[in-house]
Amino acid sequence: MLRDFFSPKSIAVIGASRNKEKLGSLVYKNIQKYGFKGKVYGVNVKGGSIGGDKLYETLSGIEGTVDLAVVVVPAKAVSAVIRDCGEKGIRSVIIISAGFSETGVNGKKLETAIMETASEYDMRILGPNCLGIIDSWSKMNASFAESMPDPMSISLLSQSGAICTAILDWAGYNEIGFSRFVSMGNKLDIDENDILDFLYHDDKTKVVLGYLESIHDGKRFMENARKLVAKKPLIIVKSGKTRDGARTVSSHTGSVTGSSVAVSAAFDECGVVQADSLEDLFDFARIFSFSPEMKGDRVTIISNAGGPAVMTADALDKTALKLAKFSPKVKRVLVENLPAEAATDNPIDILGDALSDRYRLAIGETIKDENVDALIVILTPQVMTEVEKTAKIIVDAKKHGKPVAACFMGGTRVEPVVDFLEENKVAVYNFPERAVKSLDVLYKYHEFRKKLNEKSENVGQGNYKKAKAERIIREASQRKSRNVSQGEYGVFDVFDAYGIETVRRAYSENWGQLKEGAIKVGYPVVLKTAVSGVVHRTEVGGVVVGIEDRKALAQAYNSIKGKIGKVFPHENSQAMTVYKMEEEGVEIFIGAKRDSSFGPVVVFGIGGIYVEAFQDLSYRIAPVSRTEALKMIDDIKAAKILHGFRGRQKCDIDKIIRSIMGISQLMIDFPEIKEIDINPLKVTDKKCVAVDGKIILDLQLERVKELV
Amino acid sequence: MLRDFFSPKSIAVIGASRNKEKLGSLVYKNIQKYGFKGKVYGVNVKGGSIGGDKLYETLSGIEGTVDLAVVVVPAKAVSAVIRDCGEKGIRSVIIISAGFSETGVNGKKLETAIMETASEYDMRILGPNCLGIIDSWSKMNASFAESMPDPMSISLLSQSGAICTAILDWAGYNEIGFSRFVSMGNKLDIDENDILDFLYHDDKTKVVLGYLESIHDGKRFMENARKLVAKKPLIIVKSGKTRDGARTVSSHTGSVTGSSVAVSAAFDECGVVQADSLEDLFDFARIFSFSPEMKGDRVTIISNAGGPAVMTADALDKTALKLAKFSPKVKRVLVENLPAEAATDNPIDILGDALSDRYRLAIGETIKDENVDALIVILTPQVMTEVEKTAKIIVDAKKHGKPVAACFMGGTRVEPVVDFLEENKVAVYNFPERAVKSLDVLYKYHEFRKKLNEKSENVGQGNYKKAKAERIIREASQRKSRNVSQGEYGVFDVFDAYGIETVRRAYSENWGQLKEGAIKVGYPVVLKTAVSGVVHRTEVGGVVVGIEDRKALAQAYNSIKGKIGKVFPHENSQAMTVYKMEEEGVEIFIGAKRDSSFGPVVVFGIGGIYVEAFQDLSYRIAPVSRTEALKMIDDIKAAKILHGFRGRQKCDIDKIIRSIMGISQLMIDFPEIKEIDINPLKVTDKKCVAVDGKIILDLQLERVKELV
Numbered sequence A, B: 001m002l003r004d005f006f007s008p009k010s011i012a013v014i015g016a017s018r019n020k021e022k023l024g025s026l027v028y029k030n031i032q033k034y035g036f037k038g039k040v041y042g043v044n045v046k047g048g049s050i051g052g053d054k055l056y057e058t059l060s061g062i063e064g065t066v067d068l069a070v071v072v073v074p075a076k077a078v079s080a081v082i083r084d085c086g087e088k089g090i091r092s093v094i095i096i097s098a099g100f101s102e103t104g105v106n107g108k109k110l111e112t113a114i115m116e117t118a119s120e121y122d123m124r125i126l127g128p129n130c131l132g133i134i135d136s137w138s139k140m141n142a143s144f145a146e147s148m149p150d151p152m153s154i155s156l157l158s159q160s161g162a163i164c165t166a167i168l169d170w171a172g173y174n175e176i177g178f179s180r181f182v183s184m185g186n187k188l189d190i191d192e193n194d195i196l197d198f199l200y201h202d203d204k205t206k207v208v209l210g211y212l213e214s215i216h217d218g219k220r221f222m223e224n225a226r227k228l229v230a231k232k233p234l235i236i237v238k239s240g241k242t243r244d245g246a247r248t249v250s251s252h253t254g255s256v257t258g259s260s261v262a263v264s265a266a267f268d269e270c271g272v273v274q275a276d277s278l279e280d281l282f283d284f285a286r287i288f289s290f291s292p293e294m295k296g297d298r299v300t301i302i303s304n305a306g307g308p309a310v311m312t313a314d315a316l317d318k319t320a321l322k323l324a325k326f327s328p329k330v331k332r333v334l335v336e337n338l339p340a341e342a343a344t345d346n347p348i349d350i351l352g353d354a355l356s357d358r359y360r361l362a363i364g365e366t367i368k369d370e371n372v373d374a375l376i377v378i379l380t381p382q383v384m385t386e387v388e389k390t391a392k393i394i395v396d397a398k399k400h401g402k403p404v405a406a407c408f409m410g411g412t413r414v415e416p417v418v419d420f421l422e423e424n425k426v427a428v429y430n431f432p433e434r435a436v437k438s439l440d441v442l443y444k445y446h447e448f449r450k451k452l453n454e455k456s457e458n459v460g461q462g463n464y465k466k467a468k469a470e471r472i473i474r475e476a477s478q479r480k481s482r483n484v485s486q487g488e489y490g491v492f493d494v495f496d497a498y499g500i501e502t503v504r505r506a507y508s509e510n511w512g513q514l515k516e517g518a519i520k521v522g523y524p525v526v527l528k529t530a531v532s533g534v535v536h537r538t539e540v541g542g543v544v545v546g547i548e549d550r551k552a553l554a555q556a557y558n559s560i561k562g563k564i565g566k567v568f569p570h571e572n573s574q575a576m577t578v579y580k581m582e583e584e585g586v587e588i589f590i591g592a593k594r595d596s597s598f599g600p601v602v603v604f605g606i607g608g609i610y611v612e613a614f615q616d617l618s619y620r621i622a623p624v625s626r627t628e629a630l631k632m633i634d635d636i637k638a639a640k641i642l643h644g645f646r647g648r649q650k651c652d653i654d655k656i657i658r659s660i661m662g663i664s665q666l667m668i669d670f671p672e673i674k675e676i677d678i679n680p681l682k683v684t685d686k687k688c689v690a691v692d693g694k695i696i697l698d699l700q701l702e703r704v705k706e707l708v
Helices: A023-033 A075-088 A105-120 A161-173 A192-201 A218-229 A243-253 A260-270 A278-290 A306-317 A328-337 A356-368 A387-400 A415-423 A432-452 A466-478 A491-497 A511-521 A550-567 A610-614 A626-635 A653-669 A699-707 B023-033 B075-088 B105-120 B161-173 B192-201 B218-229 B243-253 B260-270 B278-290 B306-317 B328-337 B356-368 B387-400 B415-423 B432-452 B466-478 B491-497 B511-521 B550-567 B610-614 B626-635 B653-669 B699-707
Strands: A010-014 A039-043 A053-056 A068-071 A092-095 A124-126 A132-135 A140-143 A154-158 A180-183 A207-212 A234-238 A273-275 A298-303 A374-379 A404-408 A427-429 A505-508 A525-529 A543-547 A576-580 A586-595 A599-606 A617-621 A673-683 A688-690 A693-697 B010-014 B039-043 B053-056 B068-071 B092-095 B124-126 B132-135 B140-143 B154-158 B180-183 B207-212 B234-238 B273-275 B298-303 B374-379 B404-408 B427-429 B505-508 B525-529 B543-547 B576-580 B586-595 B599-606 B617-621 B673-683 B688-690 B693-697
Touching (some): A023 A140, A154 A192, A161 A180, A192 A218, A234 A260, A234 A278, A260 A599, A273 A432, A278 A432, A306 A432, A356 A374, A427 A432, A466 A653, A511 A525, A525 A550, A626 A653, B010 B023, B075 B092, B192 B218, B218 B432, B234 B278, B278 B427, B278 B432, B298 B356, B306 B432, B356 B387, B374 B432, B387 B404, B387 B415, B404 B432, B466 B693, B491 B693, B543 B550, B599 B626, B653 B673
Parallel strands (some): A010 A068, A068 A092, A207 A234, A234 A273, A374 A404, B092 B124, B234 B273, B298 B374, B374 B404
Antiparallel strands (some): A132 A140, A599 A617, A673 A688, B132 B180, B525 B543, B525 B576
């Protein structure tokens, strides 16, 4: 448990300094400054005093017990300090000092030494290279940030100290407080997983915000996130998502970022709210901490101006939300009581000359309507607009227990009232698009939570022939080949073993066998070399498509034999596989790749030449359940093609699901598989047939296994 | 010319009132309040005085000439007032009064009457139902908005008075001034086209912002926008883009929105910067009014924190911009002078303990580098950060003539300095994503301007056979058919006549002709009924595909004859067209639709079943030049498929271009064509063949033509 990091009874600041310029001085003073009730000891090898308090020369000189140590000495001295902490019986240590792995190899070595000592004493370490911890409930600011947020129900964890500073500065300005505020630095020991677990149990935390650059243990992260999200919202900005971004992260923290696709898939699966920017993070933080549950997607828009009402409706159209349709009774009251020129359909335009009474009427009537789940109230400061009175009406509307987002547009006249709204826990925005986006994630989170209870499904229950697949995969690794064979027993047989329908085919080692094989599979056919080791078969002339009859087959046979014979003189260039040419069907793509942090990521999308162009793909972390597989299918834009539209036949969705689940299970059963790629599978109403595919192995992993 | 609307020598406020509660009082006082130098007359039928000034009972009672009338009387009285204005010789009138077409049919009638009188006296009208005009140069506030922006080079036109109010309130708060500020209201006479033309000639305007809900005369808008954009940036928020949004617009202003696709295409073609929200509008306004030309796409990022640097690089990756690569010399200076732990590759991380000197070094060195086109300077308020000093360095860096966007993250510590930066004309943002997005549009605008000079290309120069197409189209309209025939002479012949390659086909009226025809076009073939009036041919069994030989042809013939015979007993059910079955090639889609405001909009994309799923389409307003047609092709995501990737053959791009241009010219030559749809065309390296297509006519337009 991390309790002592947040509400210790006593703290030692090691490196506390008389020199006001030093961080050690600042941290020591910060701890005392905001009303922390526990004991605070300053430690400095040079002794002396700080602000009248004695500075201890050694930790052991302190008489009482110490729950938490905050270390602010130079990097090279930290290791020895940690040992002193261990000897003193301290089990919780924050290392603020920088100069570790973020600076290179030598810094990394210092960290290793610290971790060894910490393990010896069963000690937990936060940092190094962090801002520290602020806890507004115990009034402890064990950091070098010069402010103390008001106690509120939002907690924050961040992998960047600078982001912490910016957020604190922003929060103070915008009347936002925090509960627990944690800067994790280099995450030598304590990382997001520990913090999430702590915050899960923490009654003072209702909403969790995070800024992350890397996630080392994706599997554990998913467990923790899932658990937490079932109880409270978790909103995360994950930076380093794109190429240039990822490069920057590794240069500045030395941590390797997980594939952004795996991170996104994991967040989605666990119901983590993804914020694309700090702006989103702040926006979402407000709506989540101020709003009750949003029980549906039906939103009322009320505005004293048509233009902004239009823009809000525009924005709404791009989300999962929709405009509420009022009950006849509410509609009648609006028509009877608003001016004739007002728009009483949703969005409600109460007109530019509206005083607060029209807001009161429109808000009061629609919020009670059972067809309404949330409100967006827009105000533009026109001549007669009663900005403050309207704000009070909005605050008052909170009693109805439905989310209300305010959008007060402008500056001079609205800003003071924006502060008033925030103080009264109303989520308020300057622009309609931001209000809409925030309500949208609020709705999606509550939808996710609702469905959590429905889920309790077993996965990996398919009737898979693991032994058969194992023989084929082992053969490839014995050959030291990264590719599972395309020959007599190969990839297609592995797919078969995992419930994936495969193209009809026949292996042959000479013309006689080939003739027979082609008749067996049925014309038209495709002929491919089966010589192992030929990776790019098309490029070397090892593939002929559209073979209609025996004559064309003979031509193809001779052509492939000749070309492969030249390039691979020591192989049997007559080894070929003849495949049924699957002409009909929509082409889909199923693949999987192993992520170093999250494990296997399964991918599904439209196949053939369109995969790269459209990137119309959906991702899941394996294992993929039946429900999730269906969702993967529905997540792509082209889903309607598969479900049959414009008189086209519906594809066999069940067979697609089984193929996805098969790939998922293959990745779980064989850790040595690095990548699977089936492109395309041809799908009609009766089949879902893998036509081309490959399995790539991680030979290094294989070698490690051999050694063990 | 609209000069008198902005800098009149004398103004009459008709409806000026002693009653402080009335708009007439407010408008009268506003005009005098901010230092307007001209004469101001108040007119009120009841006479009396206002703030010591005499109120004239009639306009004719005023001795001198009046340049501008501002009308604030009730709607029903306006018409008579307009006649008085005409008699008084006033040619410029602002009608602020509401209660016109926005309220329904009766209001619309009032407008018609006003317009008749105005025409009689050769008068220009702004409004009705508008906020008025503010001109910061003549210090005239002829509106009921209670503020006067500082004179700056940004002008604004808006179709919503409420948006004007919100913008003014925001601008005052954010130290942003305006040059000319125009609320257009119902656009009875003066609309965006007039204002754009005025601002084009206006030396005091360097940047134009607009909020529009509808554009009535798209063609004229494009002319005006093109002209203006060549001289100064035009940034527009167009609301009512989506379904719900568009519905709201029409309910609240009575104006019908043009198709949002046509608007977007027109904006793109004219180089109008599209803002998706007011937030974007404000962001873009800052960068455009404060920045010099951005000559390239290479950006330096400088930050005192790694996290935000990563987020900025992430954001940059999604735009047309890229990270600059520094010259060896600059790189050396950075490495030598920044701490060892600093990141000296772009993004530059000068570390959390950076004082302003490190900013000075990094900014000063990189801004001089010829490999750098713009800078983003990020500051997070850390303990030792010198916020103000750093701001001064940024202001100072403006002298190098390259765009610099500042991103100051936080609240309490940074906000006062943000004001300082804005006062000193530095574009400053709270979040890195907003800085990046703003620089991106700045870059794109300057790129667009650069290429303007390159363009001077003729369109419509193809060798088209208009007479042939005309005969076929006339035949359809004589039949009173919305669809151009699919029979002997029909759509495919029209396409032929306009340079579009069409599928080989043969028309036949009996089995004997059909047999011959099939041999002529060559198996495999597709057979379709040629009976006119059969709209959904597939649904009634009028189409058979994949016919491999004469036997299958006979079967197909009998099947179609039987089915069509039943449904259309009075037609020759043996009339059929046999088409070559085009098996190879990528399927593309070319279409066109006539927009009521912008004229023909041409659309291009990937064809077949994927059109609707992916909406991977590009649009242009006709006429489409060769250059624009190529751009249309490159604008879609799947362009790389057409250009040949992964060893696939490159498609015949030139033939695609010719097909696009042919469709464009067809729409121009035949105003009666409402819609053209060719889906698919099959494209390989040698051909681009229309396989299926239709032309839909506007019979009403045809009838009108017949009457004339």
